[in-house]
Amino acid sequence: MQTILIIDDDRDICLLLKRFLTRHNYDVAEAYSGKKALEYLEENEPALVMCDFRLEDMDGNTLLAKIKERYYHLPVIIMTGYSDIKIAVEVMKMGAFDYITKPLFPDEILVTIKKALEAPAQEREPVRQERPAGINVPKQGTATVASETKEKAPNITVSGEYIFGDSTVFKQLLQQIDLVAPTNYTVIIHGESGSGKEAIAQEIHKRSKRKNKPFVAIDCGALSKELAGSELFGHEKGSFTGALNQKTGSFEMANGGTIFLDEIANLSYDIQVSLLRVVQERKMRRVGGLKDIELDVRIIIASNERLWDAVRKGKFREDLYHRFNEFSIDIPPLRQRPDDVLLFANFFLQQTNQELGKNVKRLSPEVENIFRNYVWYGNLRELKNVIKRATLLTDGEEIEPTALPFEISNFNKLQFDKGPQIETVTSSYLPSTPAAPAAAMEEEEPQRSLSETTLKGASIDAEYEMILKALKKVNFNKSKAAKLLNIDRKTLYNKMKQYQEFNNQ
Known part of the structure; x- marks a missing residue:
């Protein structure tokens, strides 16, 4: 014995x-x-x-x-x-x-x-197999993609529907997932848009005792104030105008499993009050209903802003925050783990090859260098879309800089911040050197030969300066910059492309 x-x-x-x-x-x-x-x-x-x-x-x-x-x-x-x-x-x-x-x-x-x-x-020495968490990939052809990827990027691991990088910060993140997954703790996931918050939530569910039960994901930012209660808790027939049938809400569908509430801070105050009872008592009532429904559901929530900051601003109930805050996970943005960029890029390349039936084998050295120096504002989602676009535009075996979007291939020319190691989500992506007075900048600014020789060039340069100021003001969020300039996003891209073409003449 x-x-x-x-x-x-x-x-x-x-x-x-x-x-x-x-x-x-x-x-x-x-x-x-x-x-x-x-x-x-x-x-x-x-x-x-x-x-x-x-x-x-x-x-x-x-x-x-x-x-x-x-x-x-x-x-x-x-x-x-x-x-x-x-x-x-x-x-x-x-x-x-x-x-x-x-x-x-x-x-x-x-x-x-x-x-x-x-x-x-x-x-008996190593405790757990370590893999950093990542993002969703299609189920179809996953095994083929995984085997092809190992040749290109040996440090990438593919598990089921997920792709994992190899950075130290993500290994630590996975350790946290391993620790909290077997429990029933409510988890708050903080991370920027496109960083893979839902993938982390699914990974927690997959490693929990509820893995064979439903996983229901809800984007709270897409719920209107009027219909949020119905979507989350369901409604009875005739409970309001248009309620022609009884509806089962997301919480009820997730009973026994896990519900993931993304962008939780976008819920209205009234819904937060209803949610407070669900979290506290694990009971809910459909809109227009008279009967309580018992719930056995694990709750995982996510937000791209700190919920405590939302509490201080009066956007989120403090009592609800404290009930949610049993465990929290912070997903580092892609710019804080530059070692993962090329690993993910190679994986997305192989995945896109399979989707398009192409055979683009690699990124050119110039593209690799651009990717290393670019600050990935949209995180993994932006990287994936850039690779998909570049693969579609590439006829040869290598992706060249010409296949990349303007703001990425001309990152340095546009004076974007070159430093990917930005410590906080809230910090601005401006050059680290102190800004000189406007007059001094005008005196020291190198002369552009094109703008000196043509009126059209001077006009383009003036537009460029205004665009650059707008981009800096909104931390290079192109949608916000376009709104600030009172133009649409497509026009902003065209202006930037026009500036690139004019300078290349």
């Missing part, structure tokens, strides 16, 4: 685990402190150790190090509460086999113990 050492200063936990594991044919030893555990290990070698992270006389890091000094390949499972999750990741790096979160679930305990005892000794 295999022996399991339980280390926990909560005697009730030790007693419950001992009774449970004994019924499943394990011999159990108990230690109520780190010191007692080390004394036991001096004379005994159990098959496995289950250790609480917080002990009165010793922290998990110290105790794990001492256990590994004596029995290097002894599997250690960390028992941790929510507040210790981030620390648990570090402990696992030190050699813990796995973790289980409190409150403890019998099935999870048995599965984790069985995995630890059956794993070969050399596999």
